[in-house]
Amino acid sequence: MMRDKKRYILAASSRPIHEAxxxxxxxxxxxxxxxxxxxxxxxxANPKVIKFSGKERFVLKVMHERYEQSIVALTFxxxxxxxxxxxxxxxxxxTIMAVQK
Amino acid sequence: xxxxxxAHQTALHGYLWKQLGFKKIGVxxxxxxxxxxxxKNIAGSICxxxxxxxxxxxxxxxxRAIIINDSRIDRKLLDTMKAKNVILCIPFDRILGSVGLRRxxxxxxxxxxxxxxxxREIRVAFVSFAGSEEMLCSPVQLIELAKxxxxxxxxxxxxxxxxxxxxxA
Numbered sequence: 001m002m003r004d005k006k007r008y009i010l011a012a013s014s015r016p017i018h019e020a021x022x023x024x025x026x027x028x029x030x031x032x033x034x035x036x037x038x039x040x041x042x043x044x045a046n047p048k049v050i051k052f053s054g055k056e057r058f059v060l061k062v063m064h065e066r067y068e069q070s071i072v073a074l075t076f077x078x079x080x081x082x083x084x085x086x087x088x089x090x091x092x093x094x095t096i097m098a099v100q101k
Numbered sequence: 102x103x104x105x106x107x108a109h110q111t112a113l114h115g116y117l118w119k120q121l122g123f124k125k126i127g128v129x130x131x132x133x134x135x136x137x138x139x140x141k142n143i144a145g146s147i148c149x150x151x152x153x154x155x156x157x158x159x160x161x162x163x164x165r166a167i168i169i170n171d172s173r174i175d176r177k178l179l180d181t182m183k184a185k186n187v188i189l190c191i192p193f194d195r196i197l198g199s200v201g202l203r204r205x206x207x208x209x210x211x212x213x214x215x216x217x218x219x220x221r222e223i224r225v226a227f228v229s230f231a232g233s234e235e236m237l238c239s240p241v242q243l244i245e246l247a248k249x250x251x252x253x254x255x256x257x258x259x260x261x262x263x264x265x266x267x268x269x270a
Contacts, residue, residue: 012117012120014115014117014234014235014237056117068245068248071241071242071245072242072245072246072249074242075197075238075242075245075246076197076204078197078198078200078235078236084233084235085235086117086234086235086236086237088117088121088237088238088239088242089239089241089242089245090120090121090122090239090241091241092241
């Protein structure tokens with residue numbers, strides 16, 4: 001079986017994500033991304049937050065073939081938990097090491 | 102490649118914009134004047150208005166760029182812009198500030214305008230024109246949004262770098 005190529009996106013949030021809120025933020029982010037991508041595309045993009053770094057940054061893993069759509073979806077998300085938010089794509093790479101540098 | 106953007110002062114009160122990766126974010130009304138069709142001294146400013154006779158007249162006065170509010174394709178206006186070397190400025194605030202069908206409609210209208218302008222070899226600038234921190238975009242996001250509207254990767258990169266610089270310089 002061939003391994004799927006992945007892409008790692010370093011994203012930042014306009015408001016801090018506190019440690020206690022991370023699980024909830026993740027769930028709401030997936031839900032918002034599904035709304036933007038549609039169910040079929042969401043399944044193909046398969047986004048997963050794999051790491052939080054500091055209060056505002058996180059690394060999102062997506063499938064390589066839906067990487068561009070995932071960036072557009074992140075850009076379109078303007079509210080999470082009913083509060084306004086801006087999500088910015090700072091960097092992307094094929095390896096998690098490179099994206100964290 | 103250095104990237105540039107244009108936003109309102111209200112979007113830049115925090116510190117986050119410094120981390121987005123732009124070399125400079127120009128401030129509307131500070132680095133570049135925003136004018137309405139029919140106002141005096143349009144030359145060198147960014148003229149914002151709906152397509153029509155007023156905007157056609159404004160285009161003849163050599164503004165730096167034009168933002169077509171309703172995103173309609175006005176062939177006469179675009180011909181004048183090409184002749185006068187006026188940049189077509191595409192702000193993403195209307196796309197990002199709306200949701201659902203309104204956003205979908207805005208994307209459709211803007212993409213038709215962008216594709217027509219690119220075909221006619223009119224220079225296009227893609228800016229966030231953000232009024233709040235949430236509406237700001239990183240260079241990667243500006244490029245992806247430009248691609249969504251029909252620009253090719255190379256064209257989008259060049260627009261966010263060179264054409265945006267000409268807009269705010």
